[in-house]
Amino acid sequence: MSLRHAMLGLLADRPASGYDLMKRFETSLSNVWPATQSQVYGELGKLAKSGLLKVAAEGPRGRKEYAITEEGLVELRRWLTETEPERVRRSDAMLRVFFLNLLTPLEAVAYLSTEAGRAAERHAALEELEGVVDWGDDPLSVNGRLALEYGLRFSAMYEEWARWAAEQIEGQPHTGRAG
Amino acid sequence: MSLRHAMLGLLADRPASGYDLMKRFETSLSNVWPATQSQVYGELGKLAKSGLLKVAAEGPRGRKEYAITEEGLVELRRWLTETEPERVRRSDAMLRVFFLNLLTPLEAVAYLSTEAGRAAERHAALEELEGVVDWGDDPLSVNGRLALEYGLRFSAMYEEWARWAAEQIEGQPHTGRAG
DNA sequence: TTTTGATATGTCAGAGTTGGAATGTCGGTT
DNA sequence: AACCGACATTCCAACTCTGACATATCAAAA
Numbered sequence: 001m002s003l004r005h006a007m008l009g010l011l012a013d014r015p016a017s018g019y020d021l022m023k024r025f026e027t028s029l030s031n032v033w034p035a036t037q038s039q040v041y042g043e044l045g046k047l048a049k050s051g052l053l054k055v056a057a058e059g060p061r062g063r064k065e066y067a068i069t070e071e072g073l074v075e076l077r078r079w080l081t082e083t084e085p086e087r088v089r090r091s092d093a094m095l096r097v098f099f100l101n102l103l104t105p106l107e108a109v110a111y112l113s114t115e116a117g118r119a120a121e122r123h124a125a126l127e128e129l130e131g132v133v134d135w136g137d138d139p140l141s142v143n144g145r146l147a148l149e150y151g152l153r154f155s156a157m158y159e160e161w162a163r164w165a166a167e168q169i170e171g172q173p174h175t176g177r178a179g
Numbered sequence: 180m181s182l183r184h185a186m187l188g189l190l191a192d193r194p195a196s197g198y199d200l201m202k203r204f205e206t207s208l209s210n211v212w213p214a215t216q217s218q219v220y221g222e223l224g225k226l227a228k229s230g231l232l233k234v235a236a237e238g239p240r241g242r243k244e245y246a247i248t249e250e251g252l253v254e255l256r257r258w259l260t261e262t263e264p265e266r267v268r269r270s271d272a273m274l275r276v277f278f279l280n281l282l283t284p285l286e287a288v289a290y291l292s293t294e295a296g297r298a299a300e301r302h303a304a305l306e307e308l309e310g311v312v313d314w315g316d317d318p319l320s321v322n323g324r325l326a327l328e329y330g331l332r333f334s335a336m337y338e339e340w341a342r343w344a345a346e347q348i349e350g351q352p353h354t355g356r357a358g
Numbered sequence: 359t360t361t362t363g364a365t366a367t368g369t370c371a372g373a374g375t376t377g378g379a380a381t382g383t384c385g386g387t388t
Numbered sequence: 389a390a391c392c393g394a395c396a397t398t399c400c401a402a403c404t405c406t407g408a409c410a411t412a413t414c415a416a417a418a
Contacts, residue, residue, distance in 0.1 A: 001404070002271050010277035010370050019366050024290045032273040041368060061413045073281075080282055080290065083274035085295075092181050093264035094211040094329060099188035102252075103259055111259065135410060140353070143277045146344045150273060157336045165325045172321070199394050215376060220397065240383045240396050288378070 003160070005041055008068055008076045009053060011124045015056050015067040018044050031151065043071060097165070109166045116162035123155035185212045187231060187247055187255045194235050194246035197223050207323060210330065226251070245279055276344070290346045295341035302334035 010016065011026050018041045025035045044066055046109070047053040052072035057065040069077070093115065100108040130148060189195065189203050197220045204214045223245055226232040231251035236244040247255070250335060272294065279287040312320065 002274055006274055009274070009281070012278070014283055027216060029268060029274070029277065032270045032277070034267055034269070039405065063366060076278070077281060079285060080275055080278060085294070088210060088213050089270065090181070090213070091211045091268065094326050095181055095185055095208070095258055096209070096264060097326050097329070098208065099255070099259060100322050100325070101189065102188070102191055106261060115264070121181060143279050146279070146347065147273050147276050149343070150276070150340050153336050153340050157332050161329050165328070168325065168342060176315050196396070219374070242396060
């Protein structure tokens with residue numbers, strides 16, 4: 001469960017309320033770890049209870065500002081240095097590839113071309129983002145930049161792969177299995 | 180929820196029992212959609228109840244062989260052609276990248292180098308697999324080959340990115356934030 | 359003064375996922 | 389005859405995730 005660590009990581013930068021955290025999830029982490037309100041508030045309570053966070057200040061409207069504790073920092077560093085990222089990641093998109101033979105070659109090629117197009121769009125959106133964001137030397141944005149570069153490389157790779165795969169199918173004798 | 184569709188897809192190839200299905204998950208789909216016994220058997224029941232599968236035969240040891248129904252095939256094709264793959268995928272590995280500034284540059288570089296190494300290992304394992312598997316013209320393996328190529332490209336891209344990211348950190352002035 | 363919109367915190371039901379335990383059968387070997 | 393390994397299913401507890409719902413405050417505009 002990495003939601004816990006995503007939250008600790010954000011709070012290591014600076015304290016925040018649940019609401020603040022949600023906004024930070026949306027702007028910086030949404031592409032690698034989306035989270036919903038119910039998750040964030042729920043986890044905030046659990047983390048405070050277990051001592052990894054503490055309520056640092058209370059404000060208007062019942063606002064509670066949470067700060068990471070020494071214990072939380074230790075846990076966060078432990079996670080970063082001593083645990084391995086999950087090896088297998090589910091991929092809806094790749095799952096479909098296994099079953100492409102259930103479609104006509106035409107349909108399969110259409111699917112792959114659409115995927116290639118979507119990857120190109122994502123790539124363009126990330127390039128756009130790169131131009132817009134203020135890449136100061138604030139540590140979070142240094143790292144954000146590494147992640148952005150990953151996104152750019154990933155979407156480029158995916159687009160190329162999808163176009164290649166479409167070609168494979170086009171150049172293949174029909175088996176007449178579907179359609 | 181794609182477990183449902185993964186199972187329909189496997190059964191579209193040929194009928195199978197829960198036990199058979201588990202083996203097929205382990206050998207072919209484990210890299211894109213892992214599943215546990217409890218999930219498979221549970222879903223098998225639900226799918227049969229809703230008419231997308233039927234019990235085609237019963238064998239020794241209470242074995243029930245499930246086959247996809249016409250309705251199931253329709254649903255599978257609908258999923259393939261009319262629904263979009265999920266856009267955002269959680270990535271444990273990228274999440275860590277955002278918080279690399281909490282480590283010393285040395286530790287961060289070590290993390291990225293380890294990741295590069297793991298990617299290289301995965302790449303080698305997939306190359307190995309490519310050599311071993313009998314790539315006949317059985318439709319599932321045609322598609323499996325497309326997925327394998329994706330895996331090869333992905334791991335190569337990831338390794339390069341991780342090495343590049345490590346260089347970025349090495350070439351960066353220290354801020355003394357951690358360590 | 360009323361209303362609206364942004365701020366702010368929370369609960370709930372339902373679905374999905376994990377990992378393990380419990381149970382039993384069949385075929386072949388010792 | 390006893391045993392083992394492969395076959396085969398079912399149930400369970402705990403946890404995570406999603407999406408919707410409920411509630412309330414504050415500032416500023418209408």
